[in-house]
Amino acid sequence: MTETLIPFDEVIEKFDPALGLEVHVELNTNTKMFCGCPTEFGAEPNTQVCPTCLGLPGAMPVVNGKAVESAIRIGLAMNCEIAEWCRFARKNYFYPDMPKNFQTSQYDEPIAFEGYLDVDIQTAAGETETYRVEIERAHMEEDTGKSLHVGGSDGRIHGAEYSLVDYNRAGIPLIEIVTKPILGTGDKAPLVAKAYVAALREILLGLGVSDVRMEQGSMRCDVNLSLAPKGSGVLGTRTETKNVNSLRSVERAVRYEMSRHAGVLLGGGAVLQETRHFHEDNGTTSPGRVKSDAEDYRYFPEPDLVPVAPSREWVEELRSTLPEPPAVRRARLQKEWGFSDLEMRDTVGAGALDLVEQTIAAGASPQAARKWWLAELSRRANDMGVDLSAVGVTPEQVAAVQALVDSGKINDKLARQVFDGLVAGEGTPEEIVAARGLEIVSDEGALSAAVDKAIADNPDVADKIRDGKVAAAGALIGAVMKEMRGQADAGRVRELILEKLG
């Protein structure tokens, strides 16, 4: 089916978008939501299971207290109210990857509700605009198993020869965070959606409650979108695009659905209330299940669990131990470090904020810390295809390398060789300098001899310098540095050359 897509500018002229985001976050608790099974990612299928998470007859759930604590901390970080008393509920529907054919979730009594998150976006003009995204609720639930459809063309159930189910994921604690409809974003809708998910991800990382790896599915985003005629103030029919699993995809999915909805509406059609699949390869969506209002999960309170009633004392204790909100922390650090907006944005964008902070704490200057992580080490991480934090160099080591530069023992160029040695695990920066013989030679005799040799080897260049063409000294410096295997202070070499030829 070919869709009529309306150019984005035209969509904005004629329609107001309404966004809604539902984000599922897998908590990084050691054990599952309702049993003692481990939650480690990537184990052999169906090895992290027990009677409870397999839904065997007679087995019962017990709530994971750590998961409740994480849920409360998330709620507090999103400025939510925390329920004084709430229950789990059964969401009944049949599907082979649901061991009990009901999901133990929360329905009308979520653990956290009525919050907000302020998110910043950068306009084309370089301005920062802040949008307040209101949070309707955050509730606890369990993940389902994972179906693997074998033999079909696209891994979907249709056309598959057979299906396998891995229940390792069944029962992993999930928090679902649901926004209220986000209105008034206009042409910024795709950016606000992306910025919200990014900000949420940052908060969760700061709380340490989830790995939030979108590519591994530990954070999954459903994007709801509807369009209404410009200025009408009504809400249009929405679609729910499932499992949009990268920040870039969130932006693209919103943009695509806006263009597609506009195409349907301007063509005189009606948007179908349905779930849609997002395709990472071409940025489009395709229809999934039609969602009727009659869809009925027959929710009722889970009778096998006692209510969750967090005491106010506990909630306040958790509130008092919340980390500084990421936006507040960024502003504080930028001020402390004297970074420009651009420097700060690059640092955050490279995922280097914590690393730079730790490097500074270990004694390096802010600019030196930024320089090593954003230039040298980011390039290496990129080449290695790993996160910056996994590049094999610690903040303490970076600070130690910079200390060697500051003391004049090595220069920036030699420092790069020290990083080679660190990545190769050759020891401390000092050990690497010693083992590799990287220390700058301060022996004037050796240096003087090398300069004499360079002058002798390059009589033409020497003559030019004698004639006053000081710029030609560069060629002799290069020859000396080569002779000294880089272990010389280039400034001192220049002085010597000019002295001898002056």
Place this chain on the structure above:
Amino acid sequence: MSDLTRKTAAELADALAAGETTSVEITQVHLDRIAAVDGDATAGVHAFLHVDVEGALEQARASDERRAAGRPLHLLDGVPIAVKDVLTTQGLPTTCGSRILEGWVPPYDATVVTKVKAAGLPILGKTNMDEFAMGSSTEHSAYGPTRNPWDQTRIPGGSGGGSAAAVASYEAPLALGTDTGGSIRQPGAVTGTVGVKPTYGGVSRYGLVALANSLDQVGPVTRTVLDSALLHELIGGHDPLDSTSVDQPVGGLVDAARQGATGDLAGLKVGVIKELAGDGWQPGVMARFQETVELLTELGAAVTEISCPTFVHSLATYYLILPAECSSNLAKFDAMRYGLRVVPDGDPSAEAVMKATRDAGFGDEVKRRIMIGTYALSSGYYDAYYGQAQKVRTLIARDFTAAFEQVDVLVSPTSPTTAFPIGEKVDDPLAMYLQDLATIPANLAGVPGISVPAGLAEEDGLPVGFQVLAPALADDRLYRVGAAVEAALTSRWGGHLLEKAPVLEGVVR
């Protein structure tokens, strides 16, 4: 001594402690008794769905070795027990009386089974029941009915007819049952045995295949009140695997039973529940009930009539809450992971396999309750049915609270009738449901109840049960009152009521 099967569990424990017998001997005579009288779906008591001869004897040998070494695990170490087939047993089939679980062998033990094993009680086998505990006659078992040892043309009550009949026919001294609306107490009443539904949460439900989670409770099925107390103390207490289990130790039940057996109920205040008696109740049942109430007065209790007006709504409330919960509980039986799998011809979808399996695997009563429950939970009907039922449930609990402000225990007949003929009510669900009229309120409110034998009805010569109800966590009162009634009546009858039951002849296969 010729008949160890006639001894109570407490007597067997004493005999073991005195070295007069062995667990192997005790276990073997019960296995022999089962072989002689239990029969199968077509004849005999048919209390058992599965008998574990080898396993029981092996556990008995281990028990004897422990005792010989001077290290018995528990007072009841070596005394065999039967387990209702709704409780999971590692390595032993667990069918819940349903085709859909035919052949399923659980990989884990229910907590009560773990406790029984840890105390050294050999498990004789698994007892018959109405499919998924839905019924009051054991006729809804997919594997054929259990027959009442008093009259094998009659029902033994349900859903736990198997456990009650096993104990009543001396196939086992002890059994475990489960009670959701009377499934321990009503079979106890109609077979002349003792059955206890503990306080909700008093015994772990982990490994009990749920009928209705908010109503289910595991409890003892025995021939004497003291035996129930011994078993209750063994299985009770908090279980970290069941967060709805009460977080306090169980105790004082055996002491209460021994104290009650002295026959002194001076100072006890007893309330006769006005709503659970009267028109429509079998005259012989009412006669035995009245006599027992008078007996309480003779023993020193002060008896008054108490009205619990909301109890008349118990049945309607129960038949909304129970189907709602069970419709969801039974969804897991979908042929994907265990149990029966029916694969239709052609290239069926997972959904088609689920449908065909559930159609073939569930009996009519189960399907009926799944449909009622699904309807009651549906959006647009939830408030009118499930929501309303929960409100009435709260009112019923309040009636109990108010009553227990005036009296220590409440009493009623356990069941409106004695055992009825097999087949009489099987096509009339409402008539069947009425069997649990007197037992259901306790489940809705979570309070404990006991049924003890009160004699035989004149018109049919069949056992009548006397029910005692106590406030939550006051299970000890059941044992005090139950044991007092038992002691007085036993001496009046000159022996246990079961001695009046016909002698079972061996089944000819």
